[in-house]
Amino acid sequence: MVELKVGDRRVLGRGDFPAFFAALRDAGYDVIGPTIHDGAIVYDRLTRVEDLPIGWTDRQGPGKYRLERRGDQALFGYNVGPFTWKKFLYPPRERLWTAYRDGDAFSIEPEPVDGPPLAFLGMRACELAGVRVTDRVFQGGPVADPGYSARRSRLLRIAVECGEAGANCFCVSMGTGPGVGADVDLVLTEILEPGPHRFLLRVGSPAGAEVLARVPLTPAEPTDGQIAEAIVERTAGSMGRTMNTEGIRDLLRNNLEHPRWDNVAKRCLACTNCTMVCPTCFCSTQEEVPDLDVSKVERWRRWDSCFNLAFTELHGSSVRKSGLSRYRQWLTHKLGTWNDQFGSSGCVGCGRCITWCPVGIDLTEEVAAIRKSPGATAAAATKGGSP
Amino acid sequence: MAVSTLPDPASPADAGHPLAPIPYVVRAVATETPDIVTLTLVPRSTKRTGPFRPGQFNMLYAFGVGESAISISGGSPDGQLIHTVQSLGKVSNALTRLTPGDTVGVRGPYGRGWPVAEAKGRDLVIVAGGLGLPPLRPALYEIFRNREAYGRVEIIDGARTPKNLVFYDEVQGWRRRSDLRVQVTVDSAGRDWYGDVGVVTTRIPDARFDPERTTAFVCGPEIMMKLTAQALVARKVPAETIFLSMERNMKCAIGFCGHCQYQSSFICRDGPVLRYSAVQTLLNLKEV
Amino acid sequence: MNPEVNHKVVREIASHPFFHGMSREFVETIAVEGEERLFVADDMIASEGGEADVLYLVLEGKVALELEAADRPPITVQTVGPGELVGWSWLVPPHRWRFNVRALKRTRLVALDGGIIRRTLHARPDWGFEFMVRFMPLLAERLENTRIQLLDIYGR
Structure with a gap:
């Protein structure tokens, strides 16, 4: 068998997909991928191809999500669910270290970082971008997070390009999709027609090539490439939402007192859903968990949210008390100051925060409202407001 | 940045x-x-x-x-x-x-500390309020060690009452040095206090420095730093050479937890010492 | 030149920052009955409730403005030093001191007769206006400083 190189294209038949799946497991990977749980497509450990949401899709809108049967047997015929891959690289709860009391003193043992290498099967282009963002957060500074780095260094990223766009998708606006670029291990494009159900497979890295060594593949015809390109192009042309990102960092920085913040704060419940489903929100808190006689103490890190009142607690009082200030912090960080901190936007255009907002707040709409009347101040709004 | x-x-x-x-x-x-x-x-x-x-x-x-x-x-x-x-x-x-x-x-x-080296050759105004003196103390000793490298050094220390002054004996020692000017002021005092009474900002007009070549280090609660910076600017000290030490909730201190964000800055990594010119607008906003 | 005028007092008034650039005639008019007074630490310069007929110009030293209540020890709320003024009760009826004035160290003051200043300001509205234009900002500044004190800016 000819050894595959980065950039090579092959066709994987639907019938051979189980062989591909088995190859991942044989290579020692824990395969994480989409599966149906509690009425949603979530990411979890998969043991067989049948765990995939075969023949299902998701219908989304602001504050809306439901699964529907497709008219076909697509393996990846949905967009994105409430989970993100972040959950596996940066777990919602993680023990950092344990301290043991020893008389007047104590000693501290950092948590060992282990576990099998992970293969993420079915990453969307926006989600690959999301991992690039969290890479910069947890590995881009002077100190890297040990847990994240360990898991990330052994990660196999298998992307699947989106065959259609969701109602809340705007990856085109954010420049993150729907086509998958070069920074990936393997890329699949699911082709349902014309011809047999198959996948165009592109090799993105040596690690990606390695797992394909014993998978039955056939050469890709030029038409396969054209069909795959057409699929991505069609998806790109049917984005449910758009966001004008031109000068957005300055737009937000110059509009911290815009009346729109008050408007959105009246709708926002500060429930934290948007931050929990966001693929890039990284905030955490730390918890001290002592055993009963306080001879042993565990230090846990847990996901936190800038929407929590206690998030900015300082000497018994919170800096950001109002809902307005908390929504403003989230949005200006995500779309604006993130650029100053990490050299990119914190938004990848996946639309999860719109879908999972219980009151359907749509950040693209909020940005558009601010852009429509930039420079407006809260005082001006009061004067011009309705009686 | x-x-x-x-x-x-x-x-x-x-x-x-x-x-x-x-x-x-x-x-x-x-x-x-x-x-x-x-x-x-x-x-x-x-x-x-x-x-x-x-x-x-x-x-x-x-x-x-x-x-x-x-x-x-x-x-x-x-x-x-x-x-x-x-x-x-x-x-x-x-x-x-x-x-x-x-x-x-x-x-x-x-974090990033006081720009002690950058301030060489300049007059220094160091203003501490409440528990603002401890974070400035190592900077002061570094300045004392290289005293000849700096111009005039003016120290202003303020607290609610005399009993709220920290490192008081040490500050009294500094007052005896001829190469420093130390002003200590409290908001209110009893008859056993013969020092100044009034907020720190009232000592700025008296401070001796050449605004054009002055670096100011200000440390204390945010409101105290804001008012002090305004008083310094009123005396023509450029906002670019006034430094404040900001405080926010902090869990990790290495830029991972997100708690200490102050718009673009992580106070733990980019601060706690920030240039007044960089935060001037934000200090006038509520709940940043 | 008015022979009754104490020339040293006139010089001190004219060189005090508050009176910088005010007319010589005005300074000489209010300097009548003016005198320099010297105090040492803990001397009471004025007592709360006492008749207030003096405007003090601080030349050197430092004085405390104290509030006193029968059931608690006196509290100093402000100290005043060289180049500053003490006392406006001479301008505001019923002309009683609203605080104690106590010397905190050797202090040299010029005491001006409040009644004379009041009458002069009435008689010459041009001088009166100029005086008030200078006096109001001092009051505003003291009010502002008191407000900042109320903010408890060192509190956490």
């Missing part, structure tokens, strides 16, 4: 989990005020934190209670650390109740 010319953080300490504290022993506890103590800490073993720069802070860990960001008020090359702690919450309360021989966890040092 505007803060890029501030000193870089010292390189992180050696191995281990970056969030795991290093055990230190409490060698001495000095009571500053009824709710403020100064702890002298020494490493329990050969493991210690890296060298610190004036204005940086450590995360102090009280076993079974948690961690709190505390500025470094002094130390020595053999690894001794001095921290002044006010009892303001669960963790700081536990820290103020430590006694000699107890063990406390330390990790750090973190």
Whole structure:
């Protein structure tokens, strides 16, 4: 068998997909991928191809999500669910270290970082971008997070390009999709027609090539490439939402007192859903968990949210008390100051925060409202407001 | 970013989990005020934190209670650390109740400190309010060590009442130096106080410096720093040469937890010392 | 030149920052009955409730403005130093001191007769206006400083 190189294209038949799946497991990977749980497509450990949401899709809108049967047997015929891959690289709860009391003193043992290498099967282009963002957060500074780095260094990223766009998708606006670029291990494009159900497979890295060594593949015809390109192009042309990102960092920085913040704060419940489903929100808190006689103490890190009142607690009082200030912090960080901190936007255009907002707040709409009347101040709004 | 010319953080300490504290022993506890103590800490073993720069802070860990960001008020090359702690919450309360021989966890040092080197050749105005003096103390000693490298040095220290003044004996010692001018002022006092009474801002008009070539270090609660910076600007000190030490909730101190964000800045990494010109607009906004 | 005028007092008034650039005639008019007074630490210069007929110009030293209540020790709320003024009760009826004035160290003051200043300001509205234009900002500044004190800016 000819050894595959980065950039090579092959066709994987639907019938051979189980062989591909088995190859991942044989290579020692824990395969994480989409599966149906509690009425949603979530990411979890998969043991067989049948765990995939075969023949299902998701219908989304602001504050809306439901699964529907497709008219076909697509393996990846949905967009994105409430989970993100972040959950596996940066777990919602993680023990950092344990301290043991020893008389007047104590000693501290950092948590060992282990576990099998992970293969993420079915990453969307926006989600690959999301991992690039969290890479910069947890590995881009002077100190890297040990847990994240360990898991990330052994990660196999298998992307699947989106065959259609969701109602809340705007990856085109954010420049993150729907086509998958070069920074990936393997890329699949699911082709349902014309011809047999198959996948165009592109090799993105040596690690990606390695797992394909014993998978039955056939050469890709030029038409396969054209069909795959057409699929991505069609998806790109049917984005449910758009966001004008031109000068957005300055737009937000110059509009911290815009009346729109008050408007959105009246709708926002500060429930934290948007931050929990966001693929890039990284905030955490730390918890001290002592055993009963306080001879042993565990230090846990847990996901936190800038929407929590206690998030900015300082000497018994919170800096950001109002809902307005908390929504403003989230949005200006995500779309604006993130650029100053990490050299990119914190938004990848996946639309999860719109879908999972219980009151359907749509950040693209909020940005558009601010852009429509930039420079407006809260005082001006009061004067011009309705009686 | 505007803060890029501030000193870089010292390189992180050696191995281990970056969030795991290093055990230190409490060698001495000095009571500053009824709710403020100064702890002298020494490493329990050969493991210690890296060298610190004036204005940086450590995360102090009280076993079974948690961690709190505390500025470094002094130390020595053999690894001794001095921290002044006010009892303001669960963790700081536990820290103020430590006694000699107890063990406390330390990790750090973190953040960008006072631009002591950048200020060489210039007049210095150093304004401390309340517990603002401890974070400035290492900067002052570095300045004293290179006193001839600076122009005039004016120190203004303010507190609510005389009994709220920290490092008071030391400040009295500084007053006897002929190469410094020290003004101490309180908001109210009894008849045993013969010093100034009035907020720190009232001492700015009297301070002796050449605004064009003045660097100011201001440390205290945000409102005090804002009013002081305004008083300095009123005396024509450029906002670019006024430095403030900001404070926010902090969990990790290494830019991972997100708690200390102040718009573009992570106070733990880009601060705590920030240029007034970079935060001037934000200081006038509520709930940033 | 008015022979009754104490020339040293006139010189001190004219060189005090508050009176910088005010007319010589005005300064000489209000300097009548003016005198320099010297105090040492803990001397009471004025007592709350006492008749207030003096405007003090601080030349050197430092004085405390104290509030006193029967059931608690006196509290100093402000100290005043060289180049500043003490006392406006001479301008505001019923002309009683609203605080104690106590010397904190050796202090040299010029005491001006409040009644004379009042009458002069009435008689010459041009001088009166100029005086008030200078006096109001001092009051505003003291009010502002008191407000900042109320903010408890060192509190956490």
